[in-house]
Amino acid sequence: MRTTLQNWTLLFGSAVLLAFPAAASAQLSTYDIETRIGAESHVGNVTGHAKDAALPYRRYCVGCHGPLGDGNGENADWFLTPMYQKPRDFQLGVFKCRSTPTGTLPTDQDLFDAITRGFDRSNMPQWNTLSKQERADLVAWVKHYSPRWANEKPGAPIQIPPEPEVTAERIKAGRDVFARVQCWKCHGVQGMANGPSASTLTDDLGRPIAPFNFTEGSRPKCGDTDQDIYRIFMTGLDGTPMPSFADNIKPDEAWDLVFYLRTFMRQHSKEKDLAKGLGLKPVDPNAPAPAASGQQ
Amino acid sequence: MRNRYNFAVALSTVVLLGCGALLLSQNVSAAGEGKIAGTVKLDGTAPHMRGIDMSKDPYCVKAHATDPAHMENVVVGSGGALENVVLYISDWSGPAQPETAELVFDQKNCMYTPHVLAMDVNQKFKVVTSDQTTHNIHPNPNPMTGNIPWNQSQPPGAAPVEKSWKAVEVIPVQCNIHPWMHGWFVVVKGPYATTDASGNYTINNVPPGSYTVTAWQEDLGTQAQKVTVAAGGAGSANFTFKPK
Known part of the structure; x- marks a missing residue:
């Protein structure tokens, strides 16, 4: 896909070469870098x-x-x-x-x-x-x-509110967020990276890429604290298929989702114990997507 | 070294043309702006657009229950009319275009409507969703041009995402959740038009002068023609693409 893009950039770029010399040069030379x-x-x-x-x-x-x-x-x-x-x-x-x-x-x-x-x-x-x-x-x-x-300047870091107390209600609410924004399309209903779209994912350069498997015991690439997990889905992982959910998950709901995601993970956690007590079932992929809570 | 030199030449050309355009545009407001119109056709058999298997997402399957989805790389109407061809003035040196119509890129029935969205540099556009399934909207420009890739989710009922692009580029956009969803943001400088289902187009707001009109089709490439527009008049440029 990148090659097609570059071809187009070249073609298109040559048409407007005078105005946009940068469009035609995709790779930087040592000289450009050394400056x-x-x-x-x-x-x-x-x-x-x-x-x-x-x-x-x-x-x-x-x-x-x-x-x-x-x-x-x-x-x-x-x-x-x-x-x-x-x-x-x-x-x-x-x-x-x-x-x-x-x-x-x-x-x-x-x-x-x-x-x-x-x-x-x-x-x-x-x-x-x-x-x-x-x-x-x-x-x-x-x-x-x-x-x-x-x-450019770096973006302004997203604001992460203080972490609330984990409760059974919050884990249940997190499951609703998981169902509403359809994390399971790629990550699977049990976080096993086996959602219907998981097998076709590619990164920005067209190379195959796998979604994170919550159940296998490894840490998420961008860190494994609760704050890191919050940050991952609110900022998105640029260059990969993982989008930003900042516009569609409210800060409070985001903590609920973090707690629900913890219940998938192999490591022992308070969230896992609470989820066991609740007897939560995985979300139903065939149910219609629940409507957004409140106005969006 | 060469890059620097190119840049200096480009910069001075832009500045010179810019000054010329300023003078020109002053004349224009008195003389009235013209337009460029024409038709884009395909000469030959329309390539087969294969059907799309949407079984990954039952919502998408249901949306196309009566109207099977197929690829939209080359959309040919009656008489060889080519839809979704972007026409723009490749040697445009005038000012940015006033924002007239609101540009909307809709995710509808797990397809992009329109399949090709043309826009001016820095022109705002909105990405909306009409679907009851989650999409992610993921344009993939080459960051070397100055356009920066981003990737946002749009669950059902999500608010529109408003964006613009900084530089001229043909940008592929896709949904990773529904890998068949593939469209284009065509960012150009100056006035532009996209052909309708009959292959017709009209580029409005063209001051009198001599221009190169370029037609872009995602699979069939680009073609260019010289067109002269008289004050308040209409230039004409028809294009014929051959199937690959």
């Missing part, structure tokens, strides 16, 4: 500098992410989709794990957290062994690959 070597990052009280990350990047990252940051490192060919996703293309500046709304750049802290946390079910390990300064430098280095940071 942004002054990129910085600010994580807490640490300032990262891209120019200081050249060596650590070459040592720890280049094998998969590639010298041009496009995810075409020499090891990347061996990552088999859909289970093991290819590395990001940093040149596109599109990232899964953000605290910011869909279609916006992540914050420096988001990128720092991603490097620190690594990605479960992928070849990206945790880099918490690197010093804070080194990680901040690498964040700046990642940013220097994409021209987006020169033209």
Whole structure:
């Protein structure tokens, strides 16, 4: 799909080449990238500098992410989709794990957290062994690959209200949200990643991708705290089929959904115990979608 | 180095043309704006548009119980009329278009209506849903152009999503939940039109002058013609595509 898109961009771009030279050049050259070597990052009280990350990047990252940051490192060919996703293309500046709304750049802290946390079910390990300064430098280095940071500011992080007490009512309400916005279309009625649309999913570059399986015991890619799970469905994972639900799930309902999703997970939790007591059945995929609560 | 040079040339051209256009547009308001009209046809047998298996979602199957769904890559009417062809002025250098009609991209019966939505750079459009099933609306532009991909859910009864695009680009849009749902946002600069079911189009608000009109069809490619528009008059450009 991307190749067709690029072909069209080329065709279309040549027609308007004078006005839009950028449209015709899909891949950035080393020269373009080097002009942004002054990129910085600010994580807490640490300032990262891209120019200081050249060596650590070459040592720890280049094998998969590639010298041009496009995810075409020499090891990347061996990552088999859909289970093991290819590395990001940093040149596109599109990232899964953000605290910011869909279609916006992540914050420096988001990128720092991603490097620190690594990605479960992928070849990206945790880099918490690197010093804070080194990680901040690498964040700046990642940013220097994409021209987006020169033209845009990161989005405003979404507001997460304080976590309420887990109750049986909230878990039941979360099940209603799960049914209404139809999470099960991909994730399955029991969170087993076997919904009717699961098998056909592709990422933005047209490569097969699997929805998260809540039941197999692994952690969600963008973190496994309750806040992380809240953030995942409210921001969406850009570059993947996972959309943002920020417009359609109210903050309070979002906590209900987080609690319901916990009941799918293998790890023992208060939510799991409460759900057992309730005897909740999975949502019925053949029932008509429940109407939105209140005005939308 | 070359990119920088290109950019400098492009910038100065844009500035020069912009100045010219300013002068031109001042004349225009006195002279009245013309239009460009014509017909787009397919010369040959219409390609087979295969049917769509919607069995993933019973709601979609039910919506098409009497009217089977099929692909819409090439929609041919009687006499070879080609629908959903976007016509725009590829050498447009005038100002942005005043927003007239509201642009709406509807998700209806698990298909996109219209299948192709043309728009000006920075023109607002609305994505709405008429369906009782959840869609996700996921345009996939190339971020290198300045258009940034986003991905939003629209469950039944969801509020419209209002957006616009920053740069000229042909952007594929899809629903990941219903993988057959595939459409296009065609972002152009200046006046544009999309052909109707009879293959007819009219580009309004064209100041007098000489233009290159380009026709874009998602499978059949692009064609261009030179057209001259007299003050208050109508230019004409008919296009004929050959099946691939």
